[in-house]
Amino acid sequence: MSQTKPSAWASLKTVASSRRLVSVALLSLSSGMPLGLVITAMPAWLDQNHIDIKTIGILGLAQAPWGFKFLWSPLMDRWRPAWLGFRRGWVLICQLLLTVLSVVLGLMADAPDVAAVAAITAAIAFTSASHDIAYDAYAIEVLPREEQAFAVSARGLLYKAGMLLAGNAAISLAPSLGWKATFYALGGIYLLLLPVTIFAPEPPEQPGRPQTLGEAVWQPFVGFLARPAVLQLIAFVLLFRLGDSLAGALVTPFLQQRGYDAVSVGVARGAVGLVATFVGTVAGGVVTARLGVGRSLWVGALAQALSNLGYVAIAVVDPSPGVMFAALAVEGGSSALASVGFGVLLMRLTDKRFSATQFALFTSLVGIARTFVGPPAGMLADALGWRDFFLLTVPVALPGMVLLHRFAPWGTDPKGLSGELESLPRGEPWPRTTVVASAVGSGVLAAAGSLVLSELLAAMKLMRGGKGLPFGADLQRLGLPESALGSMDFLSAVVFGVVFAVAVAAYLVARGRQAPAAKSG
Missing domain, CATH: 1.20.1250.20 (MFS general substrate transporter like domains)
Structure with missing residues (x-):
């Protein structure tokens, strides 16, 4: 006879008393605040200091670390800080760095230098992305299955609250407090969250963690x-x-x-x-x-x-x-x-x-x-x-x-x-030359396809405007890019090609030559 599930209200009261869930939820504030600061408050601050809109738009490129955090996440799977365990130690380091960076913003609040602001923005994005890597890993390791649904719900709400606090709320407070005090206050919030990190429960130790950097980079791909x-x-x-x-x-x-x-x-x-x-x-x-x-x-x-x-x-x-x-x-x-x-x-x-x-x-x-x-x-x-x-x-x-x-x-x-x-049982290994050749060939094709698609879309846009279809000229432009946009297209294609090549190599190594009956996916 199956047991009756507890009511939604009873389940909510049970998980709300969990230190694990409360810790995960509160730490999402320091996860959401940097994004609200970078995409909402800082553009308003720069605009009020008469930085032109084109420059503000270009500074948006400093947000790139959030999209590429998987590139250095293996380092955080491999190396353990000297205190607070694998995950909380990294979260604490990132919260301290975000406090310092908020104070630095406050110091330049009255006369922002574009180059310095770009560097600080990139540093905030990188530190925040690193915080997210460690925080997400902490949530995965510490939460039992019965708490995951409410934890995802709670962390989503408080992440949004963090974005609003450092974004819209900061813009509203700045006219009365000034941007210097506003940035200092945001740094103070990170400090208030330090006790949450320090006293949060430690996840169980996971057996089989990577012992070398090579394992930390390669095994997550191959295992998946x-x-x-x-x-x-x-x-x-x-x-x-x-x-x-x-x-x-x-x-x-x-x-x-x-x-x-x-x-x-x-x-x-x-x-x-x-x-x-x-x-x-x-x-x-x-x-x-x-x-x-x-x-x-x-x-x-x-x-x-x-x-x-x-x-x-x-x-x-x-x-x-x-x-x-x-x-x-x-x-x-x-x-x-x-x-x-x-x-x-x-x-x-x-x-x-x-x-x-x-x-x-x-x-x-x-x-x-x-x-x-x-x-x-x-x-x-x-x-x-x-x-x-x-x-x-x-x-x-x-x-x-x-x-x-x-x-x-x-x-x-x-x-x-x-x-x-x-x-799956691993099949007979592919020869190394086959893996390398397949990866390089796939990466080159992926990069070329990305370039062609990018330029085709740009050319079609011009064609709709009655300017013809300068597709060949656009491809030639990529060979010797004369603009930042062309360079960015080329760099993006190269990154995409490298990632695709690594994925192909990992897939071939992970699966090997599967026997026909063992093929899947």
């Missing part, structure tokens, strides 16, 4: 790629939120072109969106805890796909603030609900021996999918019109649902979605 159906799993991580990301890429210009003024758009995306995110995040925690990860993923997948129909309503009716507020509230709540189950899934996919590196890889995969929907979204909206574009985003969610059914049919727990799975 040796899992059954790994290619389908990667596709699922990339595609699960594709429809939602595609629809969200152009919301602000869409609303403006539909005739909504900046104030209404700001209220809809700010206050209404914040409340909807709060409600959706809490609901996601309850749904995941009560129904399990599998069912919550289905609820989230259906909700985030169907909620895009609200944008269709905005596209076909006369401008109405009520319609806009309702559509964005439903979409924001649905997206937040889906993110909780998906966040729990990513935690469970992670092998705790390499939690820093593997979770950074998973979040980077999600970020890649979100980043690369921008150009095709613009082209599709331009070709189809707003109504048909948003209608298209609904079936775009279907491939993710098909893969979800592969791993978690409705009513079942996810199969094959665990970091504790045994790897």
Whole structure:
């Protein structure tokens, strides 16, 4: 006879008394604050100090460490600070550095130097990304399964609160306190969070941690790629939120072109969106805890796909603030609900021996999918019109649902979605020359494809403007880039090619020459 599950309220009271969950939730404040500072408060501060908008935009490139944190995450899986254990020690170091960097910002608050601000911004982003690596790994290692859903929900809410505190709240306080005192106050908040880090419970020691830097870099890739159906799993991580990301890429210009003024758009995306995110995040925690990860993923997948129909309503009716507020509230709540189950899934996919590196890889995969929907979204909206574009985003969610059914049919727990799975038996090793040649060839093709796609999109944009199709000229420009943009395109393609080559090499090494009966994914 099966036991009756406790009520949602009883479950919430139980986990709320957990030191583990409270620690994970509170530490998300110091995870969200740097992002709010860099993307919201600092541009406003620089603008008030008469730094031109082009320079402010270029300074946004200093945010790059958040997107590439997987590159140095193996170092944090390998080396242990001298105090507070593997994870809390790194979190404490990063909180102290963020305090110092906030004070440095305060010292230059009255007369910002562009070069110094760029360096400090990059340092904040790098330190914050390192904090996130250690913090995410800590959460994965310290939380038992029954607390993960509520932890993801709570940390999502407090992460958002941290962003607002260091972003919008800082902008509101600066006119009365001054930017110097505001930056000092933000540094003080990091200091207030130090006791949380110091007294947070230590996760259990994980056997089998990498003993060398080479193992820390290589084993997380090989261990993950040796899992059954790994290619389908990667596709699922990339595609699960594709429809939602595609629809969200152009919301602000869409609303403006539909005739909504900046104030209404700001209220809809700010206050209404914040409340909807709060409600959706809490609901996601309850749904995941009560129904399990599998069912919550289905609820989230259906909700985030169907909620895009609200944008269709905005596209076909006369401008109405009520319609806009309702559509964005439903979409924001649905997206937040889906993110909780998906966040729990990513935690469970992670092998705790390499939690820093593997979770950074998973979040980077999600970020890649979100980043690369921008150009095709613009082209599709331009070709189809707003109504048909948003209608298209609904079936775009279907491939993710098909893969979800592969791993978690409705009513079942996810199969094959665990970091504790045994790897497939490794086949006969490929010759080293084959691995190297395949990796190099794949990397070159990936880099070339990235360049061609980038320039094709740029050329098509010019063609739509009646300027012809200067595709060949754009490719020649990349050979000897004459502008920062050209150099950035080339550098991005090289990085993409290197990452792709490493992934191919790791896949071949992890799988070997699989016998026909053992092939999977």
